[in-house]
Amino acid sequence: MKRLPIITHSLFAELVDQCRAEPRDPELWPLSGSIVTVPVDGQDHWYFQKSRRTTPGKYQQREYLGPVGDTELALKVGRFEAAKAGYTSRGEIISTLKSSGVAAPTGKLANLLLGLHEAGVLEKAILVGTIAFQAYGAMLGAKFGQAAFYTMDVDMTQADAISLAVKDNSLDVPLLDILKQLDDTFSEVPGIDPKMPPVSYINKDKLRLDVLMPFSGPSRGPIHSRTLKAHGHPQRFLDFLVVEPVQTVVLVGGGALTHVPSPARFALHKLIVSQRRDAIETAKRRKDLLQAQQLIEILMEDDPDALLEAHEDLRQRGPNWSKYFQGGLNALDNSTTKQVALSFFEE
The missing domain is CATH 3.30.460 (Beta Polymerase; domain 2)
Structure with missing residues (x-):
């Protein structure tokens, strides 16, 4: 058994704090996925693209959300993107932890x-x-x-x-x-x-x-x-x-x-x-x-x-x-x- 460097141990503690502080919004889509915009007949539409990591099958699945002009949907997409930014940042911390042993x-x-x-x-x-x-x-x-x-x-x-x-x-x-x-x-x-x-x-x-x-x-x-x-x-x-x-x-x-x-x-x-x-x-x-x-x-x-x-x-x-x-x-x-x-x- 060896000790992890103190900076690595401290980084994990920071990750735990961030996860605890992240509000869980049950209305949002899973953060492992992403929102994509697809033009259909000259109109942009939002789709939720599921992560291959958590869905079965060979192909990446998409779920139709609605037109980009939908005001209520836009607010929800905005909340998702803000949460996704935190998720991505924490994922980078995890990558650093793993590379540190x-x-x-x-x-x-x-x-x-x-x-x-x-x-x-x-x-x-x-x-x-x-x-x-x-x-x-x-x-x-x-x-x-x-x-x-x-x-x-x-x-x-x-x-x-x-x-x-x-x-x-x-x-x-x-x-x-x-x-x-x-x-x-x-x-x-x-x-x-x-x-x-x-x-x-x-x-x-x-x-x-x-x-x-x-x-x-x-x-x-x-x-x-x-x-x-x-x-x-x-x-x-x-x-x-x-x-x-x-x-x-x-x-x-x-x-x-x-x-x-x-x-x-x-x-x-x-x-x-x-x-x-x-x-x-x-x-x-x-x-x-x-x-x-x-x-x-x-x-x-x-x-x-x-x-x-x-x-x-x-x-x-x-x-x-x-x-x-x-x-x-x-x-x-x-x-x-x-x-x-x-x-x-x-x-």
């Missing part, structure tokens, strides 16, 4: 995240898994090892019992409908029991979105998320992870505001999860431990209190929690980090 989603995964952002999904979700870990680099000013970043999955949850700093409303349409609007090859992934509602979706490129929901108590089937209009796979120990999530920006488009778990809880949760993997998930177990190790290293330097507070919460949840946590610590590959961490959490 900040990790960010790429390719079709980035396009999916951008589409989910423009559909209003990301602001209502907590991203977990590797996408969340990737976001911690810019947040904490760290350059993590690339081996911990690879993923073709988007894991998200919406914890109904926890108050998020977002509007208390749900998606207008089911999550699957939104995915199909972004890519019509998305389909439900059948579960082991075909009678149970699906909790995962996948497209032809093997991009996968998994909805997870926290629970405790006896084993049970999929849990419905009112906000995401989808069912989620019940996950033990997830309730610990999603306490007091933090807001961040995913580096796609002009920046996509969303929520991720606190880095300290993410690190300790990864230690626990690593001990519950079965033999066929050895690669995932190694990635769990690598992500936990790198976060623990930087947090012991920068925010030890957050680690201690998360550990105290974990310890009070029962002996199984402590058992899995201790097993994860003992399984860390880096012997120096392991010994320091063992001593740190014993104090």
